[in-house]
Amino acid sequence: QAVLTQPASLSASPGASASLTCTLRSDINVGTYRIYWYQQKPGSPPQYLLRYRSDSDKHQGSGVPSRFSGSKDASANAGILLISGLQSEDETDYYCMIWHNSAWVFGGGTKLTVL
Amino acid sequence: EVQVVESGGDLVQPGGSLRLSCTASGFTFSSYYMHWVRQAPGKGLVWVSRISSDGTIPRYADFVKGRFTISRDNAKNTVYLQMNSLRPEDTALYYCARDLDDVFDLWGQGTMVTVSS
Numbered sequence: 533q534a535v536l537t538q539p540a541s542l543s544a545s546p547g548a549s550a551s552l553t554c555t556l557r558s559d560i561n562v563g564t565y566r567i568y569w570y571q572q573k574p575g576s577p578p579q580y581l582l583r584y585r586s587d588s589d590k591h592q593g594s595g596v597p598s599r600f601s602g603s604k605d606a607s608a609n610a611g612i613l614l615i616s617g618l619q620s621e622d623e624t625d626y627y628c629m630i631w632h633n634s635a636w637v638f639g640g641g642t643k644l645t646v647l
Numbered sequence: 648e649v650q651v652v653e654s655g656g657d658l659v660q661p662g663g664s665l666r667l668s669c670t671a672s673g674f675t676f677s678s679y680y681m682h683w684v685r686q687a688p689g690k691g692l693v694w695v696s697r698i699s700s701d702g703t704i705p706r707y708a709d710f711v712k713g714r715f716t717i718s719r720d721n722a723k724n725t726v727y728l729q730m731n732s733l734r735p736e737d738t739a740l741y742y743c744a745r746d747l748d749d750v751f752d753l754w755g756q757g758t759m760v761t762v763s764s
Contacts, residue, residue: 591750
């Protein structure tokens, strides 16, 4: 089982909100991890969006709009990237990442479609 | 301009070697940890390796241990990735990224490595 699992795709409507999940392997407790989120547009390198561990331990990337936010769902053992007020430019790939066992680990990525 | 620029990617046969370079400019290179991250065509991001700011502490993903070596020359503002015993599955775009408090905040455009006979 992969350390981080992301749904391959997600669709949402313009103006709506989208919750992108990053589920940690069952033997890893999401509560102890900082979860990092990156956005990657076609043909470009990834860009850092934000980091979230708790409401008192979070960081927004420089210039990243406040409609991008992080949270956790402890019951699902998952980190969440919430994008509100979806815009067409949000349609792209998103990756989560954690530091685990002395290595950085990326999730497989979610392709967000805004339609 | 603050940037990192990768180079050295090429077509190489299985079992061959290649050295990638990442040259930084516009910031104090010696103050930052640096990473290599790769992305196979049409696939996701995979962390490969990291080196501490002074070059003394490398870290590797399990799948490259013993085959890849990361190093840096702070006088040349450059980080390297020496890749040996290359396999077809190492085919990917290799990105260099700067580490700012565990955030990969500056990425290059990548250099393509193709392992094929």
